[in-house]
Amino acid sequence: MNPIVHALVIGVPLLTFLMGGAALATWFERRFSGKMQTRWGPTVVGPAGLLQPVADALKMMQKEDIVPRAADRTLFNLAPLFPPFLVIASAAVIPFAATIDADGAVKATGVVADLDIGILWVMALAGLMVFPIWVAGWAANNKYTMLSGMRMVAQGISYEIPMVLCALVPVIFAGSLSLSDIVAYQAVHGWNALSLSPSAIVGAVAALLFFLASLAEANRIPFDIPEAESELIGGVMVEYTGIKFGIFMLAEYLHTIVASALTAVLFFGGPLGPGPAVLGLGWMLGKTLVLFVLIYWIRWSLYRFRSDQLMDLCWRILVPLSLVLVMLSALLVAGGFA
Amino acid sequence: MTHMVLTVAAILFALGIYGVTTRKNAIGILVSVELMANAVNLNLVAFSQHWGATGQSFALFAIALTVAEVVVGLALVVLLYRTRKNVNIDLASDLRS
Amino acid sequence: MTAFAVIAGIILASGLMVVRSENLVHSVLWLAVTLIATAVQFVLLNAPFLAGMQLMLYTGGIITLMLFGVMLTIRDEGVDIPNPSEGHLAGAGAALAFLVPTLYAIWGTPDFGPMVDPITAKDIGSSFLGPQLIAFEALSVLLLAAMIGAIVLVRRKDP
Numbered sequence: 001m002n003p004i005v006h007a008l009v010i011g012v013p014l015l016t017f018l019m020g021g022a023a024l025a026t027w028f029e030r031r032f033s034g035k036m037q038t039r040w041g042p043t044v045v046g047p048a049g050l051l052q053p054v055a056d057a058l059k060m061m062q063k064e065d066i067v068p069r070a071a072d073r074t075l076f077n078l079a080p081l082f083p084p085f086l087v088i089a090s091a092a093v094i095p096f097a098a099t100i101d102a103d104g105a106v107k108a109t110g111v112v113a114d115l116d117i118g119i120l121w122v123m124a125l126a127g128l129m130v131f132p133i134w135v136a137g138w139a140a141n142n143k144y145t146m147l148s149g150m151r152m153v154a155q156g157i158s159y160e161i162p163m164v165l166c167a168l169v170p171v172i173f174a175g176s177l178s179l180s181d182i183v184a185y186q187a188v189h190g191w192n193a194l195s196l197s198p199s200a201i202v203g204a205v206a207a208l209l210f211f212l213a214s215l216a217e218a219n220r221i222p223f224d225i226p227e228a229e230s231e232l233i234g235g236v237m238v239e240y241t242g243i244k245f246g247i248f249m250l251a252e253y254l255h256t257i258v259a260s261a262l263t264a265v266l267f268f269g270g271p272l273g274p275g276p277a278v279l280g281l282g283w284m285l286g287k288t289l290v291l292f293v294l295i296y297w298i299r300w301s302l303y304r305f306r307s308d309q310l311m312d313l314c315w316r317i318l319v320p321l322s323l324v325l326v327m328l329s330a331l332l333v334a335g336g337f338a
Numbered sequence: 339m340t341h342m343v344l345t346v347a348a349i350l351f352a353l354g355i356y357g358v359t360t361r362k363n364a365i366g367i368l369v370s371v372e373l374m375a376n377a378v379n380l381n382l383v384a385f386s387q388h389w390g391a392t393g394q395s396f397a398l399f400a401i402a403l404t405v406a407e408v409v410v411g412l413a414l415v416v417l418l419y420r421t422r423k424n425v426n427i428d429l430a431s432d433l434r435s
Numbered sequence: 436m437t438a439f440a441v442i443a444g445i446i447l448a449s450g451l452m453v454v455r456s457e458n459l460v461h462s463v464l465w466l467a468v469t470l471i472a473t474a475v476q477f478v479l480l481n482a483p484f485l486a487g488m489q490l491m492l493y494t495g496g497i498i499t500l501m502l503f504g505v506m507l508t509i510r511d512e513g514v515d516i517p518n519p520s521e522g523h524l525a526g527a528g529a530a531l532a533f534l535v536p537t538l539y540a541i542w543g544t545p546d547f548g549p550m551v552d553p554i555t556a557k558d559i560g561s562s563f564l565g566p567q568l569i570a571f572e573a574l575s576v577l578l579l580a581a582m583i584g585a586i587v588l589v590r591r592k593d594p
Contacts, residue, residue: 362520363519
């Protein structure tokens with residue numbers, strides 16, 4: 001099939017799923033946290049409050065659009081556009097379904113673009129995600145947004161290192177950067193985090209570290225300090241009104257969905273699971289949902305880290321551990337144990 | 339086609355030269371040096387289409403070297419700012435008698 | 436061909452804005468646009484691995500460094516960070532003095548040789564651990580030296 005047609009056929013449903021998922025995530029977060037805190041959450045708008053995201057979006061759209069007088073207008077208006085764009089673009093390489101190949105092998109499909117450099121594309125975009133937030137913080141000409149922007153950049157570039165290194169572990173096992181090759185490897189050798197082979201320990205620890213680093217990249221509690229709602233009001237987003245603020249929030253919820261989908265593909269087999277291959281989409285969505293609920297569960301259970309605790313955790317614990325994991329996985333592959 | 343890419347890289351390098359010679363802020367000069375290094379990388383990758391993987395590995399080396407150079411260059415600029423409270427290179431000509 | 440023309444236009448236009456912008460932060464951000472457009476150009480030149488590396492290292496790394504450098508060296512508050520430039524004629528002369536002979540050399544070469552097969556990440560890896568091994572190891576030592584050097588340079592001595 002023509003690559004552009006293929007991309008559209010898979011990309012449009014994926015885009016719908018991501019946007020709808022992000023909107024539902026706002027509803028889910030409020031109902032789930034309500035459940036954990038024995039209160040209701042939104043129940044009024046629509047059945048069980050399911051139209052609450054629509055109401056939120058309409059409310060945000062009709063708010064007055066204020067740009068501070070001394071702000072850099074062009075950058076201030078441009079900065080919100082990039083975070084959702086980068087997050088959705090990084091979801092273009094995630095396989096969502098599986099088929100059986102001609103010779104009985106499991107092949108991951110349902111990818112918008114099955115790049116040879118699959119995971120590198122995701123990591124490159126994750127590295128780019130810190131800029132629009134810094135630009136937003138700077139363009140608002142506000143000391144607090146500037147502070148928050150610097151903290152977010154520092155956190156983003158620091159946690160990028162364990163994220164990239166731990167994403168290298170399945171790459172070393174599978175011998176390829178392409179995400180469909182990683183899924184094919186897991187089809188033969190067992191899931192990277194849960195198999196019974198010697199590489200499972202390395203895979204499990206790498207999964208945990210990758211998950212934590214993705215949480216830090218997405219600025220979710222406990223790594224929430226740059227945009228802490230109760231301390232810095234909204235951090236970078238303080239000067240943004242109405243729909244621009246909504247776009248930043250949308251990017252954050254999208255990032256949680258994409259981070260869970262990515263962890264599911266890299267470490268938990270993605271579309272693989274017992275049963276016929278046509279259930280691949282269901283398995284992928286199920287695993288993404290489990291990790292997604294885990295993200296929100298963590299968010300409403302833990303305190304947030306202080307800035308220095310955050311940096312300490314990254315540089316003194318996660319980075320050396322990730323380096324050791326990469327070395328161990330290379331040794332395992334060279335020794336023939338994986 | 340390769341001619342066009344090399345032309346683009348040459349124009350970019352020339353823009354970098356223009357930036358290095360006209361900018362007065364030390365960081366502005368570093369930014370123009372980055373433009374020149376980028377043009378060189380474009381050149382290397384254009385040639386690697388004809389000559390193999392050596393061109394792309396050289397380009398990767400060049401990228402890593404540029405990162406190291408920017409790190410040390412920015413450290414020096416920060417030191418310059420600390421001692422003089424500005425980074426205008428016209429005012430940093432002490433060695434010229 | 437049109438894709439190449441569009442990307443080349445973006446590269447050159449943003450390169451021009453880098454060296455002509457009046458605001459230092461704008462200059463750095465136009466550099467980010469140039470680097471991203473160059474990464475797209477790498478994809479058009481059959482170098483996807485290098486495009487990913489360019490995005491990750493150059494835009495993800497160097498632009499962050501530049502922005503932090505700008506933040507550490509500004510005196511005034513506000514979003515207008517001056518970026519003076521003088522000697523435009525001499526600068527343009529120097530640029531043209533480079534450009535004209537180079538263009539002459541480029542367009543004087545009729546043929547660059549046959550195209551090789553697209554190069555994969557595996558080829559680059561084999562190149563690193565094969566013919567370019569010494570350069571690879573030296574590069575790692577250099578990066579370590581640059582890191583340590585930068586930390587030592589900007590460390591504040593305790594009184």
